[in-house]
Amino acid sequence: MSGMLTSADAHPADYPTVRAVEFMGRFLSEKTNGRLGIKVFAGGQLGNETxxxxxxxxxxxxxxxxxxxxxxxxxxxxxPFSLPFVFDSVDHMRRVVDSAVGDKVLASMEPHGLIGLAIYDSGARNFYNMRRPIRTPEDMRGLKIRVPASDLYVAMVNALGANAVPIPFSEIYQSLAQGVIDGAENNWPTFVGERHYEVANYLSITEHLLTPEALVMSKASYDALDPADRSLVRQAAKRSVIEMRRLWDARVQEAKDVIDRSDVRVNPVNKAPFAGLMRPVWDQFITTWAQRRIVDAILAMREG
Structure with a gap:
């Protein structure tokens, strides 16, 4: 196989994941003297992720x-990678996805026509709201918190004592400004980039989710490559993770610098009381022995 391979991403063109796949394309082009490359269609040009x-x-x-x-x-x-409070830090999440646990999860996609190539960051998600600091789960009582349309997110927020309100991402700012919701949750770059900090000035560092993202390849496309090119693609994907993390960490730091200069009140959180309420949520979604093995392996890789 030769020529320009195609890739899709819902994130905008300057996003770290988009730039990481472009990096991958340059790597492939250099190693094959231009025979292989990647054209990325960013910003959801080809449709939503589903x-x-x-x-x-x-x-x-x-x-x-x-x-x-x-x-x-x-x-x-x-x-298991999507469970609330399963990862206790960014370092823990990266350690897990770089290990045999990450390889096993990536390999699980093959029966669905997908080759799992790499696992990227999606950031640590924190709660922010316009009412009060969230230091304990009791502080979440009665708060209307926006969540994506996801059963897992709804179950998590409701288990913490707040009221989960699924609304589209594009409506968060307006809903906060109008008081339709009291708060939302997301990573640092989104909190700043979408200007949510202008209308929600209490940020609590809960890091309740560190769900990563995946780079997958069509099994049909992968199988059409010769073995040497398959090896190159896998090598390029691994290298792209390093580039993605470099770009991501810089973007997080930029967002933190903006918040430092703003009126937002940032408070640390003891995560243990929050994590302690997650057992029913985990039990609802982790239903097989194989899934539990993955969860146990993740927990075993925590420091201390």
Whole structure:
């Protein structure tokens, strides 16, 4: 196989995941004297992640960067990475996904027509609201917190004592400004980039989710490559993780600098009382022995 391979990403063109796949394309081009490359269609040009995932599994797209949420619905082994408070830090999450645990989760996608190539960051998500600091789960009582349309997010927020309100991402700012919701949750770059900090000036560092993202390749496209090119693709994907993390960490720091100069009140959180309320949520979504093995392996890799 030769020529320009295609890749989809819902994130905008300057996003770290998009730039990481472009880095991968340059790596492939250099190693093959221009015979292979990657064209990235960013900003959701080819549809939402559920749609592009289906297209990729059928071979209509070569690569796809997706959140774990749409993968959760097709492969149960991806669910443990999406559990609230399963990772206790960014370092812990990266240690897990770089290990045999990450390899096992990536390999689980193959029966669905997908080759799991790499696991990227999606940031540590924190709660922010316009009412009060959240230091304990009691502080969440009665708060209307926006969540994505996800059963897992709804179960998590409700288990913490707040009221989960699923609304589209694009409506968060307006809903906060109008008091339709009291708060939301997301990572540092989104909190700043979407200007949510202008209307929600209490940020609590809960880091309740560190769900990563995946770079997958169509199995049909992968199988069409000769063995040497397959090896190159895997090598390029691993290298792209380093680039993605470099770009991501810089973006997080930029967002923190903006918040330092703002009126937002940032408070640390003792995560243990929050994590202690997650057992029913974990039990609702982790239902097989194989999934529990993954969860146990993740927990065993915590420091201390």
């Amino acid at each position: 749609d592009t995932l289906e297209i990729t599994s059928f071979g209509g797209l070569d690569f796809n960067r997706v959140n774990f949420a749409p993968l959760n619905s097709i492969e149960p082994m991806t669910l």
